[in-house]
Amino acid sequence: MALAMPRIAANSAKRARTRARLTDAALRLMSERGINATSVSEIAAEAELANGTFYLYFHDKAEIVAVVCQAVTRAMHDDMSSTRLSLDDGAARVAFGTQQFIEIAAAEPVWGRLLVSAFTEFAAVKEDIAHYMRLDVALGIEQGRFPEPLDEFVIDAHLAILRAGVIARLDGAGPDVSARAAEYQLRILGMSVAEARDVRSAIERD
């Protein structure tokens, strides 16, 4: 037992490392060439593993796509959440979340490109981002910052603006795009141009 434990631990640690090699490789490749244009063999090769090893860690090509997308969305949320949660104002949270999301995507284009790819084809990614958006918008509504009740289409519209912002930014647009995306969302939620600008410019970025 005393011997077995470390071995198991070592094995599972190794498993985790190998798995990470695969997801890293997939992330790199898929962000460069797009999800569909990346083959399982290429992922395995990039991870310096054999072709068949892939299927010891993932059931499917679809599975690694899901895993990688989830990992990226989680990483992006981790990058943002402490500051975002320190904001009391729902409107500020909405603006901050969007602006930061777009800026992180621009700073880590690998993440950004993958998410843009995944947005259309993998509902889970969209849903994961929508989840946080809903919380922030709901908070703002509760605080009386936005005049209309929460509904699903307003979230769809927010996701659409977010996605458009990421695409524009990856396409070479300047950082004003993320500020504009954030203000557009606040306007959609019912704020005037002036209010939206004030909320957004009150946010200090790190």
Added chain:
Amino acid sequence: MALAMPRIAANSAKRARTRARLTDAALRLMSERGINATSVSEIAAEAELANGTFYLYFHDKAEIVAVVCQAVTRAMHDDMSSTRLSLDDGAARVAFGTQQFIEIAAAEPVWGRLLVSAFTEFAAVKEDIAHYMRLDVALGIEQGRFPEPLDEFVIDAHLAILRAGVIARLDGAGPDVSARAAEYQLRILGMSVAEARDVRSAIERD
């Protein structure tokens, strides 16, 4: 000559019929599975034609994609343009265009789904729609209806809202979605909630 006419007519009518069978099949399939996920063989099979017959009518897979997308966008524009052009107010045009677009897409889900697919996978369609949007927004700006100058990201945001509206509507959301999408666009352009509602509700649909 009296004999030749009907033959030529019959042949060219047959050609047109077969071509239509192919474009119809392509439209149906591409709207269901997406443009890239539809193969030439599937199109031929759906049209109950042999594989090679496809290439008697289209040079390329790309050609039928272009033809089908153009046909659908033209059909949608035809459905809308006379009324849209009769509107003098740029803001009304923006709202009308978006609302109608989404409602037509909902009434002809095959068109709608194709366009959603084309948006991502076939840039020309996006650009075609963007073109009309730019005209209407520019008109509104010129008329002093919108406070900010025209720029590309505001068009991106409009397209994003339009697309989100179509998707939501095809997903089962009610007709209020198209009204909301139109109002959101007006808010993005700087109108207040009340102004946006007034512009939008002033529009009579046929």
Added chain:
Amino acid sequence: MALAMPRIAANSAKRARTRARLTDAALRLMSERGINATSVSEIAAEAELANGTFYLYFHDKAEIVAVVCQAVTRAMHDDMSSTRLSLDDGAARVAFGTQQFIEIAAAEPVWGRLLVSAFTEFAAVKEDIAHYMRLDVALGIEQGRFPEPLDEFVIDAHLAILRAGVIARLDGAGPDVSARAAEYQLRILGMSVAEARDVRSAIERD
């Protein structure tokens, strides 16, 4: 009957004309792109005829190839034969035949290219040319101009030199190539360098 006769004649004349359109088209196309790279549809199109019309005149693609090749070899022989037959010396005939063949091929590259293509793939063409070569060589042997008896391989060697000459000429080599090819053949037949040169330079070209 009096009426039928001319009609049949007219028809068969028309048939011949249409057939000629097809063989001309085939000749043009096959000499440009090679035999295998020319499709039946292309031939029909070049002849301004419908696809299926081709099969009213030829059983096969192979058949038109044979017909065209035969026509070209016959045309080349026609271009040469009167002068060639006026030469009494077998050695002169051999040299003249080869030199003229290569020069005609250079002057009518369409013919030349087709024959080079056909040489390898269509035994009949080779045999047709070999036939005349055999006659001339046999005559020279009979006249005591060549020391060795006729055999098949000496004819193969002559054809090989002829073909090499045509290829070189079509490839841009100058007219000395045809003179050299003729002299090489005479040397193969046993003549000395000086004799071969004398025979060959005695020939006056038109």
Added chain:
Amino acid sequence: MALAMPRIAANSAKRARTRARLTDAALRLMSERGINATSVSEIAAEAELANGTFYLYFHDKAEIVAVVCQAVTRAMHDDMSSTRLSLDDGAARVAFGTQQFIEIAAAEPVWGRLLVSAFTEFAAVKEDIAHYMRLDVALGIEQGRFPEPLDEFVIDAHLAILRAGVIARLDGAGPDVSARAAEYQLRILGMSVAEARDVRSAIERD
């Protein structure tokens, strides 16, 4: 390590075996039907492998053609070169090279037929053989054995004779053909019938 070795060896041995199955199949088929008339699927089927397996071993159809042709030309050169290089006389080298080449092609008709096909359809093979021919002819000229300077058409003529010899031999002609081909080449180079016979008959075959 002691365990890994056999596995690696076994795997690479298996790889080599499969690759050999493919090249053997390609050689057999291409020699029978010609290079261009042999499809990748036919090669795979002849090797009793799946279609796609081919592409695990060769990037391209062109690659296996190159590999097979190179292998055969190298094998032929290996069969000849030691003896050929031991000959000091350029004329003897020319004659020996050609005679041996034809005899090996006759002894290994699969090689012979492939080379005949490659001559027409795969220029590199022709050039490879021409290279050695040029060396030998140049040597003979330098030694004063041949009266005329080296030029490209004389090499073309040599290749043509060589090819004709291989074809005749594969077609059932006797071994005298290779001797005759060699003598014809020497005659082309300017030697008299007697000199050519002497040079050629001085060569002892292994």
Added chain:
DNA sequence: AATGAATGAGCATTCATTCAT
């Protein structure tokens, strides 16, 4: 646990040939 050889269905495209009109 890992390997990597092998599979086979799939893709876009071409073309000789047939046949109803």
Added chain:
DNA sequence: GATGAATGAATGCTCATTCAT
């Protein structure tokens, strides 16, 4: 006689997935 629409097998090539080792 002529048409041209239609066929379907074939080609080179890719790739997700399986499995013996």
